[in-house]
Every structure is written in C-alpha cells, then in structure tokens.
Amino acid sequence: MAERFDDDMLVCRCEEVTVGQVREAIRRGACDVTDVKLRTRAGMGLCQGRTCEALVQAILRQELGLPADKTGYSTPRTPQRPVSFGTLGGDIDE
Amino acid sequence: MSKAYDVIVIGAGAVGTSCAYHLVKKGMSVALIDMRDVARGSSSHCDAAALLSDKQPGVDVALGYDSIRRFLELQEELSNPFDLEQGGSLTVCETEAQVELGAEYVKAMQADGYDFQMLDKYEMKQKEPFLADDLPGGFWSSACCSLSPFKLCFAFVDEVKGKGLDVFIHTKVTNILLDDKGAVCGVDTDQGRFTAKNVVNCAGVWSGKVCDYLGLYFPVEPRNGIILVSSQTAPMCHQKVQEYGYLITKFQTGFKQDPLVEKYNVTMNIEPTEGNNVIIGGSRNFTGFTEVADINVIRAIARRAIRFFPILKDMNCVRAYQGMRPYMAEHLPVISAVDEVPGFFIAAGHEGDGIALDPVTGQLISELVAGEKPHKDISEYSYSRYKGKGPKA
Numbered sequence: 161m162a163e164r165f166d167d168d169m170l171v172c173r174c175e176e177v178t179v180g181q182v183r184e185a186i187r188r189g190a191c192d193v194t195d196v197k198l199r200t201r202a203g204m205g206l207c208q209g210r211t212c213e214a215l216v217q218a219i220l221r222q223e224l225g226l227p228a229d230k231t232g233y234s235t236p237r238t239p240q241r242p243v244s245f246g247t248l249g250g251d252i253d254e
Numbered sequence: 255m256s257k258a259y260d261v262i263v264i265g266a267g268a269v270g271t272s273c274a275y276h277l278v279k280k281g282m283s284v285a286l287i288d289m290r291d292v293a294r295g296s297s298s299h300c301d302a303a304a305l306l307s308d309k310q311p312g313v314d315v316a317l318g319y320d321s322i323r324r325f326l327e328l329q330e331e332l333s334n335p336f337d338l339e340q341g342g343s344l345t346v347c348e349t350e351a352q353v354e355l356g357a358e359y360v361k362a363m364q365a366d367g368y369d370f371q372m373l374d375k376y377e378m379k380q381k382e383p384f385l386a387d388d389l390p391g392g393f394w395s396s397a398c399c400s401l402s403p404f405k406l407c408f409a410f411v412d413e414v415k416g417k418g419l420d421v422f423i424h425t426k427v428t429n430i431l432l433d434d435k436g437a438v439c440g441v442d443t444d445q446g447r448f449t450a451k452n453v454v455n456c457a458g459v460w461s462g463k464v465c466d467y468l469g470l471y472f473p474v475e476p477r478n479g480i481i482l483v484s485s486q487t488a489p490m491c492h493q494k495v496q497e498y499g500y501l502i503t504k505f506q507t508g509f510k511q512d513p514l515v516e517k518y519n520v521t522m523n524i525e526p527t528e529g530n531n532v533i534i535g536g537s538r539n540f541t542g543f544t545e546v547a548d549i550n551v552i553r554a555i556a557r558r559a560i561r562f563f564p565i566l567k568d569m570n571c572v573r574a575y576q577g578m579r580p581y582m583a584e585h586l587p588v589i590s591a592v593d594e595v596p597g598f599f600i601a602a603g604h605e606g607d608g609i610a611l612d613p614v615t616g617q618l619i620s621e622l623v624a625g626e627k628p629h630k631d632i633s634e635y636s637y638s639r640y641k642g643k644g645p646k647a
C-alpha cells in the first residue's frame with residue numbers, strides 16, 4: 161500500500177478512533193486487530209468492525225511490515241447484527 | 255539457550271502481568287510467557303469490577319479492600335491509564351425477604367469497618383432512576399471500583415518491559431524443569447528452553463494443566479459466564495448495579511427465581527463503560543473449555559436485565575461474549591509457594607475475583623518469591639490445602 165494515511169483520519173466511526181490513535185497503540189506494542197481493538201476500542205462499536213477492520217489491518221501492515229495473513233481479524237460474536245434486548249429476552253426454549 | 259531469569263511467569267492475564275510487574279519492582283529479572291498474547295484469556299472476557307459488595311465478611315473482603323487501596327496507588331504509579339473509577343456499587347433486592355438478608359450482610363460489613371448503607375426504594379431510585387418501580391430496596395457500597403482489566407494488563411507490561419521484564423507471546427510452556435535436587439530450574443516451551451530458579455503459575459483456567467507437568471494436584475475448572483454489550487446509549491445506569499441474587503449464585507446454587515433464568519443460572523449485573531455503553535451479565539455455568547456463548551443463556555440474561563431495567567427492552571445488544579472463570583470449589587484462590595517443589599509458586603483460581611484481587615496477588619507473590627514475610631496473613635490461600643489430596647498425591 162503506497163498511500164500513507166493522515167494521523168487525524170477517522171478509522172472507526174462508531175467509536176471515533178483516528179489513524180494516529182491506532183499508530184500509537186501499535187507503538188505501545190499492539191500487533192494485531194484484537195490488540196488494537198482492546199487498546200483503542202476500534203471495532204467495539206455498533207458495526208462491530210465491519211467498516212474499520214480492513215483499515216486497521218492496512219495500518220498494521222504499513223507500520224509493522226506484516227504480511228496480510230498475520231494482521232488477524234476480530235472474532236465474530238452473537239448477535240451478528242444489533243438486536244433489541246426485548247427481542248432477545250422474548251422467547252427462550254423452556 | 256536463552257539468558258537466565260530470576261523468575262518465569264506463566265500467563266499474561268491480569269494475575270500474571272501483576273505478578274511480573276511487582277516482581278520487577280522488587281529488582282528481579284522476569285520472563286513473562288503466554289501461549290497467546292497479553293490479556294487474551296479470561297482477563298479480556300470479563301466485567302470490569304473490583305467490588306466489596308460481592309465479598310464475604312472477614313478475610314475475603316479484607317483482601318478485596320487491600321486491592322482497591324493498591325489500585326488507587328497504581329493509578330498514580332503506572333504511566334498508562336486503566337480507567338479506574340471509584341464509583342461505588344448498588345445491590346438491588348427483588349423481595350422483602352432479600353432486603354432482610356441484605357440488611358444482615360450490611361451489618362456484618364459495617365462491623366468489619368466498611369462503608370455500606372441500606373437504601374430504601376426511593377433512595378435507590380435516586381441513584382438509578384431507570385430501575386423497575388416495584389423493587390423494594392437495596393444497599394450501597396462506596397469503595398467499589400470499576401476499571402478496564404485489559405488496559406490494566408497492558409499498563410503493567412508497558413511500564414517495565416525492557417526494564418527487567420521480557421515478554422514472550424505465542425510461546426506455550428510445555429514442561430517445567432527440575433534440577434537433580436528437585437528444585438525448579440526452568441521451563442520448556444514450543445519456542446525453546448528458558449532458565450530460571452523460580453516459576454510462577456498464573457495460567458488461570460489452564461493452571462491445572464501446568465501443575466500436571468509436575469504431577470501436582472490442582473483442581474481448577476472453568477466456570478463460564480456470558481456478557482452482553484449494548485450499543486452506545488445516553489446514561490441509563492450510573493454505577494455498577496447487581497441484584498442481590500448475584501451474591502447467592504456466587505457462593506451457592508439453587509437460587510429460586512424466574513424458572514428460565516434459574517435453569518441457566520443467570521443473575522443480573524450491569525455496568526456503564528467508558529465507551530458510553532453498558533455491559534450486562536451474567537451467568538455461571540460449568541460448560542467446559544469454550545468461549546462460545548449459548549444463545550439460551552444470552553436470552554436469559556437479556557430477560558433478567560429487563561426485569562430490573564425495563565428501559566433495556568428497546569435498546570440494542572451489539573455483542574455477546576463468553577469468558578471462563580478459574581473456579582475452585584473452596585471459592586479461594588491459591589497464592590502460595592509449593593513446598594513439594596522449591597521455586598514453584600501458584601497464583602491462580604481466582605474465579606470471579608481475578609481482577610478485584612489482581613494488585614494484592616502480584617504484591618504477595620513478589621514477597622513470597624523474594625523470601626519475605628507476606629504483608630497479609632495468607633494461610634487460607636496456601637497450596638497446602640491440597641496436601642495429600644487428589645488422584646496424583
């Protein structure tokens with residue numbers, strides 16, 4: 161990837177995390193997507209990383225020279241998209 | 255062969271990173287080894303609370319209080335923040351009978367010298383306006399804290415890394431090595447051999463497997479819990495809140511409530527996070543070594559939470575995750591040297607208190623490894639309770 165992102169560009173819109181914050185997390189030792197997430201909250205918001213994961217992976221590749229298969233990805237979790245607590249709690253197998 | 259360390263710490267969760275930090279502070283060189291990465295085990299799959307209001311009167315609460323005091327110091331001592339907030343916690347009773355039991359508990363805590371207060375219905379609603387109207391009362395404990403457990407792990411590591419601490423991630427300990435006198439002399443890993451005269455087992459739910467390498471009996475089991483994460487919200491809950499039943503399920507089973515909820519051993523606890531959302535628990539189930547969350551438990555947790563905070567009904571859940579508590583039948587961790595194997599120490603089995611007891615565990619282990627007298631009486635946490643017990647003894 162030739163282009164270098166600006167530090168103040170937003171990476172994660174849900175949690176308002178910038179490129180600079182991701183770089184800072186990497187400087188402090190983050191070395192994959194989950195690490196960046198734990199340190200910055202990027203990917204913890206409403207969309208659960210659907211938008212920012214690829215960007216975070218790109219920054220990890222740039223900063224650490226990682227190959228594409230070593231940047232990791234975040235674990236998919238239930239529910240796969242937002243659902244109200246009312247719906248969740250509504251009917252359960254008794 | 256790599257360089258010799260004073261101490262090898264196995265496991266970089268809340269417990270292992272605290273031990274490593276406190277050992278370095280005592281002037282020792284430390285290798286911190288984890289088969290995954292820093293804070294990828296139970297310590298990033300949990301709540302964020304250091305509570306007094308889920309402790310038993312006596313040594314349990316005393317150690318919890320000691321830890322909170324140490325957390326407040328650490329907040330100044332560590333360069334990186336771990337989002338510590340001493341916001342107190344509210345315990346909500348669902349019935350008059352629970353209010354009576356709660357009052358006894360509060361009296362015992364007050365007698366031990368802790369700031370606990372009973373709240374009537376109205377005082378409670380003042381603290382949490384969105385609580386259901388029919389709840390009769392509860393109690394408040396001012397010393398309880400919340401914090402980010404994984405940031406705490408990073409803060410410990412970042413503070414001393416390269417200054418006495420070396421961290422080896424993606425490195426699995428596969429054996430513990432003894433010299434001809436039967437004392438610890440190092441460990442084997444899938445990345446090679448490490449040399450040290452002291453080894454601390456901080457492997458959480460996996461610590462039994464580490465003890466197996468030495469033929470030591472250590473009956474730790476995963477007691478799993480699921481947490482639901484809401485989307486961002488305007489403030490609807492202002493502090494850590496748990497139902498009184500949470501205390502009961504922690505120490506016994508068979509708490510009678512909604513039959514569904516009972517079936518999945520669920521009680522409500524909720525806390526706001528610095529991400530402007532709330533995280534909601536929780537369950538306690540023996541479902542083995544797995545981080546996959548059962549949808550029925552997720553649903554029971556949602557139902558129970560709505561019982562106490564009806565406003566949740568129309569709020570969104572974005573994620574659910576499961577973590578494994580390192581459970582021991584005695585409800586006491588082991589923080590101890592192991593007499594049978596000189597140089598071997600265990601700091602594991604904290605169940606639902608690994609975060610709450612994190613600082614004091616690290617401090618105690620550093621004292622034990624340094625050969626000092628521990629600053630607290632920790633005979634209850636001695637490994638000797640398993641002496642002569644278990645299939646391997």
Ligand SMILES: Cc1cc2nc3c(=O)[nH]c(=O)nc-3n(C[C@H](O)[C@H](O)[C@H](O)COP(=O)(O)OP(=O)(O)OC[C@H]3O[C@@H](n4cnc5c(N)ncnc54)[C@H](O)[C@@H]3O)c2cc1C
Nearest residue numbers: 265267269289295296297300301427458479577608609610
């Ligand atoms: C739903 C839930 C809610 C909770 N809420 C709270 C709470 O509010 N307050 C509280 O105090 N506690 C809470 N807990 C409990 C808390 O999460 C644990 O007690 C704590 O995280 C245990 O920390 P640990 O360092 O012992 O274990 P872990 O964080 O699991 O660390 C152990 C580490 O050892 C490593 N390891 C294992 N075997 C090996 C090996 N052979 N070689 C190398 N590395 C190895 C693992 O990879 C892991 O990183 C909760 C738990 C759950 C599940």
